[in-house]
Each structure stands twice: as C-alpha cells, then as structure tokens.
Amino acid sequence: MNINPENLHSPADIKGLDNDGLAHLCDDLRAILIRKLSAHGGHVAPNLGVVEATVALHYVFNAPDDKLVFDVSHQTYVHKMLTGRIAAFLDPARYDDVTGYTCPSESGYDLFEVGHTSTSISLATGLAKARDIEGGKENVVTFIGDASLGGGMALEGLGYAPTLGSNFILVINDNQMSIAENHGELFTHLAELRATNGTAANNIFKALGYEYIYVRDGNDIASLVKAFRQAKDADHAVAVHINTMKGMGLPCAEANKEAFHYHGPFDATDGNSLRVDTSESYDDIFARQMLAHMAADRRTVTMTAGTPGSIGFPPAARAEAGSQFIDTGICEQQAVTMAAGLAKGGCRPVFGVVSTFVQRAYDQISHDVGINRLPVTFVEFYGGATGGMNDVTHLGFFDIAMISNIPNIVFLAPANADEYVAMLDWAVGQTDHPVVIRTPGGRVRHADGAVNTDFFRYDTVAEGSDVAIIAEGNLLYTALEAADILRSRGISPTVINPRILSQVDAACLDSLKDYRRVITMEDGIVDGGFGQKVAAYLGNAPVRVTTLGLRKEFIDKFSVKELLDANGLTAEKVAEAAMA
C-alpha cells in the first residue's frame, strides 16, 4: 500500500503502511524536500539525512501522546510534513507557512521553540519527570544529532536521564558531521562504535546506564522500525544509535555536506547556487586579517565553536591557518574558557562567534575571561537586527545588553570596515583587556577618512549644536541621513559614532549637557543598552534624552525595514524626534 503525500494529514495516515509503502513514502518526501529546498533554501543536508528516521519515529510512536523532542530542531522538515503541514512543502506559494524549527504555535506536535543545540535531553528529562509524577505512560523520545550531543548541556542531560529510572528513549542521529566536521573524542568514540557495529569495548552509553541499540543503516526504514519498536515502552533509558548519511539522495549535498548544511536556492542537478553574491563581505575581511595576523605571529589563533563558515573560514582558509585554527565543535563554553587558558599561556586567541550563540558562554565570559582580565578577543557576527538573522531562536540583538554590562570587557561596535579592521588590529596587539568587536551586518561600508583609533572615546563625525545624535554601528549612517534632513530644515545636529558601548565618554557627554536634546540609536534592545547609560549619565543635566533602539521582545521572521521603522530607527523618524 502506498500513500500520496498530498493526502498526509497526520501520522495516523502512515500507520497502515508496510515497509515497502514506508520506503516509497520516504522517496516521495525526499523528492519534495529537494524540490522545495533547491528553490527556497534551508537546512538541506540535515533534513535529507533523516527522512527515514522521521518516518519511522512517527510510524512506531504515537505523537503527540508520545513526546518527540528534536535537537537541533532544524532537522524537522519531514516531521512537519507528517504532522499536518505538508502543504508548506508542496505548494511554492505556501513555502513560508512554516518556520525552520519546531514551533508550538504552528502545531501541537511541536513541543518547544528551540534552535540552539544540545537542549533536547534536558527538556525531555523534564517531560519524563512530569509524566512520572502525573502517572502517565507515554514514551519520551529525544532525537539528537551527534554534534548536538557533544554540547555541555546535552552531556549533563545524558548523565542525568537514566537516574529517572523510567522510560526515556535517546535517538542519536549520527551523521558524522557537525555543521562542518566534528571535533572531539566523543566522535572518535562514535566512530569506533560504528566500526564495530556497536560492539566496541568502553561503550559510553552503557557506562552511563543506557540499554544500547545500534542501527548500522539509519537510512533503512525497516531497520529503524525494528529498533524503535524494541525501544518503545521500555521502563528504563535506551540509547538508539543510528548511522545516517547527511545529504542522502542529493549528490551535491552528499559530496559537500558542509556547504549544504544550510544553503540558499540552488540547482539540484549540479548544486550551483542560483544567487551568487560576489560583493565584499565582513567574514572575508575578518578571515583575511586573521590569516595575516596568524602568519605574522604563530601565537595568534583563530577559534570557532562549530561555525567556521560563518566567520569566513571555509576548508581552504582552515587549511591555510593550520594548527592555529581551533574548532571546539558546538561547545561555546569550551571555546571561551580554552581561550582564557590560551591567553594565560601567552597566545592571542580571537574567537569568531555568531551573536546568538555567544550567550551560551555568559559565565565563561564573565569569570574565566572577565575576572581574570585576559586578552581574549571576541569577534561577533550577525549582531543586531541589521545583522542578517531573524529567526526567533537566533536573534542577534541581545548581545549589547548581555555583554557590555560585564566588568572589564571592552565592547566595541565599528560602523564600517576600516574601523572594524583597526579595532581588530588593536585588540590583537594589546594585552590589557578582553575585547568584543561586533561585526557590522549587511553590505560593507568604508570610512570617509582616517580612522580615529582612540576607541575609548566617542568620535564626533559631524559638529553641530542644539541636537546631538549618538548612533552606533550601521545606524550611524541612518543618523547621517537624519542629519541631512535636519539641516534641510535649518537645524545643524552633532552626529557622534560612539564605538565603545561598555562605558560612556564622560567628556563628550559633558559637552552636550546644555544641548536641547540628545538622541541615542542602537542596533539592539534599549533595555540594558548603551543609550540607557547615556540617559543615566545625563540624568542630572538639563538636556532631554531620547533612547532609540529595539523593544525588548522575542520576535520571529521580522523584516529589518519594518522593525527599524516600528522602533523609530529611520532617518525621517529620528529627524522628527530631534525636532520634538
């Protein structure tokens, strides 16, 4: 018996299929995935690898009664197809009906809004404990990628779950990859388990109290169904280790798993991108500058926590950097605290990190780097609303509030590439401060003249009177547009690029005390940001202060233009505020 994917409304629709029908369904779903993803982009290779496993999960378990928790939840496209959302994969006009992650507001089959790695085991221990308290009998199942399993919280959860002494099913989706290659002995161990068909000595899952089941071909539906049936309704913790192929069924993705981890629209026949952007980019500038620094001094190292591509280090750049490039896997805590050790040992570590992920190492930034005042440089990518990430689970505009209030950390926000490079050069060359540099998002801009390298002072870029606009990062250019508008209306504003957001420039602010108004603009939430520091500093002065920035809220799939407009961060609105 077969089912036409168009008739898939819920998991109940596949319960009657036999292995052949299931395999046929998998082929159909994979073809649909390739059609959508090549036109639309998305997490290509992860989803292609889990078609069979997802179908088998929904075939064997009874969601939503049985609880399925996915990790990272970007591998849930097939889960969405099977749970009432197939139209968002069949109909191009509805491609954007679904988000790229599990989303409870979309479906009751999605339990949590999660996009960072390594959350599923801990979440599932809570679900399992709640079940046990309430006397439930449902299965609690986590579906976790091998790279996610290597993160600290996943390892905490791995040790905790069996102590519950009740049903807990851990499916390890071992596709032998992180976003790029894996790093760490956990993965050597998984390789040993694969090589021995699950019989290796020193099985870490058995060591931690799990019943262990190995599935040699994790893209074979019959093997998966058998294994999941074996685990189902267990009264203890079971680890089902499945060996899957990332990118399965799409030759370009099988051949280049890293590039196709996440990919924009592409030609499915050859893998070529449909949109090629050859303009200058900040990640290339970062990589070029770091490669030069590393060549000049072997003690300089570039670090990533599993996202080398996002910081300008595809395989060729990594090869050039050699042992001076360090990838800790998706372990931001290890990266930050290892950086502290490197700095103590005389090296100059520069950790390139995506803004949304830097929050995974708050304690490490504060204590291991901050208290010890070690010269670790953090270069943040995708920061701010203008930084290029707009999933609710990957927002980049909380970093100023989070980091700039940690003592000893110098938080710098360049407005253009020349300031960016100058700040990076300064940070690598000094040993007095931990430094955070927030890469501007979007198209690369260049400075009009020489960069003022006294980064502890604000930089006045237009001298005026009466009104001052202090605008950081990309918003400096919006401020300059606002200034043009104001000048056309007879007002000559002062425009200031603050650059340093972790402290105020008292002398500069003192010079503004008798202005009519000061406006601050930041590409981050207002609460806890630099504008509130300015407002507080000027609280005793006659000048009125307007703090512009983003509202403190979690929002999904926003338009940058609309968001800036809604928060008064357009040139016209800033000009209006200045005239108020």
Added chain:
Amino acid sequence: MNINPENLHSPADIKGLDNDGLAHLCDDLRAILIRKLSAHGGHVAPNLGVVEATVALHYVFNAPDDKLVFDVSHQTYVHKMLTGRIAAFLDPARYDDVTGYTCPSESGYDLFEVGHTSTSISLATGLAKARDIEGGKENVVTFIGDASLGGGMALEGLGYAPTLGSNFILVINDNQMSIAENHGELFTHLAELRATNGTAANNIFKALGYEYIYVRDGNDIASLVKAFRQAKDADHAVAVHINTMKGMGLPCAEANKEAFHYHGPFDATDGNSLRVDTSESYDDIFARQMLAHMAADRRTVTMTAGTPGSIGFPPAARAEAGSQFIDTGICEQQAVTMAAGLAKGGCRPVFGVVSTFVQRAYDQISHDVGINRLPVTFVEFYGGATGGMNDVTHLGFFDIAMISNIPNIVFLAPANADEYVAMLDWAVGQTDHPVVIRTPGGRVRHADGAVNTDFFRYDTVAEGSDVAIIAEGNLLYTALEAADILRSRGISPTVINPRILSQVDAACLDSLKDYRRVITMEDGIVDGGFGQKVAAYLGNAPVRVTTLGLRKEFIDKFSVKELLDANGLTAEKVAEAAMA
C-alpha cells in the same frame, strides 16, 4: 627526614623528603588546617580530603613550570601552604592574608581566579595548546573534583583534551560527594570503577581516549606519588582517578560531609558550631512555603543544582519533599532546561539558585524558558551586595542586569518576607510568565501592613512631593531612613518600592515628571539595571534623575557597609543627593 611546616617556603622544600617524611608532613598540615578552620571557618571537608594529593602533586610535578589548575579552587588550602603562604595558616593574625580560591595576585603558583565549578579542563586545554604552539615541554595538570567533572563545560573539555595529542594530565579527585550527595549516572559509573579497582567494563575515560590509572587509596601518599610519576611527562592524555575521603582526619567532617563542606567556626572535638544563629532566615521561609505548596499539589517541585543547603533544604527537608525535590548536581543548565520540560509537562517547577550561579544558564533562561514563556519560577539567593557573598568569584550583584533584560521574564525584588511569600505564592499559582524572585539578603524584615499584590505596578510606600526615591529590595529601608532625614529638613519625599525590575511602571513614573528629582536605588550594578530604565523613561521629562547602585566592577572581599557608602547608598548620602 622531616620538615617543620614553618620552614615551608616553596615546593622545593619538600622535594628531598621520602615517603615517611611526606606522610609526616601531611599529618602536620592536616593538624594546621583543622586548627585554622575550626577557628576561622572555610571549605573544611574538601581540603582535609586532598592533603596527601596536594603534597604528592607538588612533590612529583615542578610548579610553576608545570601548570596546576584546580577545580573547584576552594580545595587549594594545602596548595597555598606549600607555595609560600603557610603563614596564613599558622598565624591567626594572618588568617585572612589569603583568599579561599586560587588567586594570581597572591602567587605565581595560582594561574586563574576561579570559584565556579567545571572550569579546569577547558582552561588547561588552552594552556596545553599554548605550550604546544610555543614548543614547551611542561606538564599541564588539572585537579578536578568528581562533582565538578559532572558540569557541562567539564564534559565538553573532557572530550576535547585528548584531541590535542600531547601531554595532558587529568586528576579526578573522587571524594564521592558534591556539596551534598552526587546525582547522575556519571557517579554511578565512578562507583563502579572504584568497586572494581578501576577495571570495570565501559570505562568512560578510556572511551574518550585517555590512558587510565586508578588509585584505590587517594589518601596514601606513596600510592599517589607512584601514580603521578607514572603520568608525568606523558605525550598524551592521562586520567588519574584517585579515591579520596572528604573530611579525612576530622571525625565530625567525616561523619557529616555535607554540613562540613563549608562551615563556620566550630569545636573540633565535637563539631558543634561556635556561633549559632537561631534567627528567622529566608531559606527557612522558602523551604517552609515550598513544602506547603508541594504537599498541596504534587505537580509542584523544588529544584536545586547542587546547593540544597543554601536554599533551605538540608537532608530532612529533602526527605519530606521526596520525589518532588530534584537535585541535578552542579548542572545549572540541566536544571533550567529540565524545568522548562517540567513546566511544559504540566508541573510547577521552582528552581532555588544562588545568584552567582544563575549566570551559568543564561542561554537556557533566555531560550528554553524565555522564548517558550514557560511558567518556571527562579528563586534567587545571595543576590545583591547585601546578600551575603563577597568573594570576587561569587558576587551576587550582576543578576538584575543579566536577567531583567531578557524578554518575557518577570523579575521581582521583594523588600521583606511578606512580599517574598506573596510573590512566591503568586508565581507558583500562575502559568503566564517565567518569574525570577530575588530573595532579600540579611535579616528578615516584615511588612508594616498588607502586601500590595499587583506586582506589575510600583508600590508607593510614602506619599510626598518634589523628590521621589525609588528603592528596591533591602535598600527600601535605607530610602525610608533617608526620607526621615529629609523630613527633618523640611522636605517630604515620595518613597516607592518598585518590586518589578524588568519593566517600568509608566503610570507611576508619569506622575513624577514634574518632580524636581527622582533617585533610584538598587542593590546591583547601575549599568543595565532598573534605574537606567527609569532614567531613560524620564529622559524626555523635566525631572532630574539620579541612578544609584553599584559600580560595574569585580571586587573581592568587600565590606557591605563600605561598598554601599562608596556608591552613595547610605541614608545620609541619599538625603544629600535628594537636596542637591
């Protein structure tokens, strides 16, 4: 040959001793420890357990050339004795010459200022990598407690270290205890290794690529010296698992390891405390209230991450709570995200957590709880400068800035026990918000009248005019004293207890726009705090705003009184500011 401890100046002084001399030295050091700690208080049981191991480390390795990293570094009293600081243990007048943690400004033998768990392996991977880059040959040694090993970053580091492919020595100090008992299968596994004299199948260290050495009696100096010599100068990662006894040599500490993990001054003959405080305490109030909530509804659970005693749950209270009390071990990430799962599953989790440790789960609070808006309640202890912790590694005054700027989180700061209980009751009874309640530090105060339970609005406790003081937590009482001073000088101030710090009460602030001055007072850093929100909100009004709070800085061993005075947070200084 023996050495008189008074003649201990550096590790070189013990290099010539034989095993008998070393054992004799250990006896002397233990006696000195007991004498100091019974008079002074400190981390009693952890240090008594590592006397022999510390002597053996310094006997076999050559610090400071060889690098020793301790975790948690509260077990370094003997290390301090051996590295030029014995006077601080011999001479009562100099007891406070040393801090309770490794401290680089005290000695070059101390590499990092660290007080949170689970940092050593990651720090040491940095030191080892720096050594390898620079062509060094020294040993890099981490000394980590079993409970610390269970934390997420330690587990990340555990998998990472062997990939360096060079000398890395991991000493696991297995004293079979966390602060309280251990929780998690890692500890069951360590028990299995101990029970089999290190020969158990499924050895997690071997699985992760370590050479493994087991020391059955980790308080026997000869066995330790032999094992450390075997590991020394290895060209790969070696795990030396030593079985030690927490509290060794002091009967009361051996018998009650939890109570003597950290203890104030006591009588060494019977273990009785020299100072007994029988006054009402907030942890008792918390425990009493939670036990009542748990008895009333079995879905209510109380959680801790390894610090049950700090939240009012000694063994008897834990026994009363039964399976509704959850201790995740020193795994704050697991605790917070498990709480999210519990809340999703219909439970009402209340996580009691020490302020300095809550920062170890920022990502989890923001995403797993915050984005998902799950009804998890966090009850923070030891928050603020008045909260009772003053080690630089355990400061409690960064929490307002850190947490209150996360969307969806309701951050409440009660000023007295009645507000505290009312907030806890409200938080447990609702399902709309994640809630943080910051327990006031110090002596318990009670409200004068009924508690205003509209916690989303500020509470005006004294109606006045011209000047308003908005003061949170304990500082409300300082504000009331300042108000008395002001009234004696003819000024009648309005005094406001804000209670909610994560948002402003617009209506209340609007009523103050034409005041001459508003003063905010907070028991936390000013940067990122609630006062700056007030200043920003009132930035467009004529009223002048003064934001009082703590300077953003890491400080060690401060006096509360002096710190408040230095930051203008005394009644007299607030009154002066109001009259300015």
